[in-house]
Amino acid sequence: MAKRPQQWVIGGFILLAILVIAFVLVNLLLSQGIGLPATFLILPGEVTLHPGEGCQFRAVAGDRLMPGVKWTASDGDIGPEGFYVAPDAPGDYQIIAQHPNSEYRTAVTVHVVAADENSTEQPPNPTETAIPTIASTVTSAAPAHSPSPAPTQTSASVSTVFFDAAGDLVSFDTLGPVAFAPPGTDIRAACFASERQLMRTVPEELAGKVSDWDTKENLVLWLTFHEPVPTVPDMERYWIFALDVDGNTATGRPIDEGKINPDIGVEVTIGVHSNPTAGIELSPYIMIWNTRLATSELVAMDLDARLSTTRDALFVRIPEKQLAETIRAVSGVEPNWNQAAGRALATATTSEGTVADFAPERP
Ligand SMILES: [Ca+2]
Ligand SMILES: [Ca+2]
Structure with a gap:
């Protein structure tokens, strides 16, 4: 009977010693970088x-x-x-x-x-000379709110910039038509063809506005507006590009999960936020679809956004190699820019709610 408390004390000491040794060992391993989680x-x-x-x-x-x-x-x-x-x-x-x-x-x-050591890896691409132009390839856009002839879409050439109608804005919440279009929100054209194909080459008329951006190293996305973005701060705006980088609806953010993707499986969402009344001029951001977590997550990337001097065109620059590597790591998808599809969205928040323009139009 008298031995019991002694056994407890000895047992306690042994346990304590084991814990101390384990603690020291773990710290030793961590300080050596051993036990580094593969995910960091x-x-x-x-x-x-x-x-x-x-x-x-x-x-x-x-x-x-x-x-x-x-x-x-x-x-x-x-x-x-x-x-x-x-x-x-x-x-x-x-x-x-x-x-x-x-x-x-x-x-x-x-x-x-x-600088000249690995230039042989990038021979000039002869197809780069086939620069699409906006003016020569006008495609008429159906009025947004007339009965849609969607099932009989004609197959458009990938190099055809499509034009988005004027005055075709909708309520972002209800998707019903709205009677007015705040300037800088009504999309005229975007870097997508009428069948949603991503156009990698900036059209001639716009290329001069981003001539300082390396279009071989960067993905350049753009939008033009029917009415330029006002210089006087008036309301909060977002300009958003959703990209299905493999043209595969089975990968990326599931179709119909967002208003921008009723028909595309989106791996990348690039946005530019503007709210001059809150001191935000042009703030670009990028979100990548995390396949494992089934959510889009904000990632840090060296992005650039600008308006043309006439404020009727918006451009975003994304480092392509870094983008592709991030998509591979986070989405588990191999980008194929020749098959990529997407849609642009412009929104403005007015006293009557948020109005939106989708280009190309939602089906
Ligand atoms: Ca429009
Ligand atoms: Ca996809």
């Missing part, structure tokens, strides 16, 4: 850059963006948000992401090569 990683993976070239890296844990990561690079400059600029000297460098709440650490290698 840097995207994009291994990349090749030219001296001075930039690349947006992001740290992902369990398919989600990991905020608060501490970024370091063995050479070159890396900002607190993971934007890296390659150094002048060619070589291999390490980008390291330090997990904010643990000892987890992950790294990728960047190859910096002299």
